[in-house]
Amino acid sequence: MSHIISPFRRVEVREHEYHFDSIIHPGSGYCFDADAEGNIVIDPHYHECQTASLDNARAQVAAGTMRERGYVTYTRSYNENALLRCDCRATVELWTHTNECERCHRLYNLSGQSLAPMSQWEPEDVADLFGVGNDDY
């Protein structure tokens, strides 16, 4: 029996950055990853490059060509679609009104309810879903 293994959910992520804004070229500058306490976090894979950039940013602040905006926190969010365990045991992501299992070709709606095979659908229903002018699919 098919069933939802992971429900639809809205995911919110908080990200922290530290900014330096150019005074000479508004809209440009430096941006570094930061931790939740506002400390700049240097990525060890890019240590040399990021450290040089940070030194340059601080030198420009001292020279008056850059402004230290400081710590900025962003919240971004995205939808995580529900996942369904199909009768054939494959996983099906429920992202649209008609979702097909890649393994057994069963169809499910966005809520995970099993749909009749498309061969049993009325032709106009198939045209509505997959016909010309339908931007959903």
Ligand SMILES: [Zn+2]
């Ligand atoms: Zn299946």
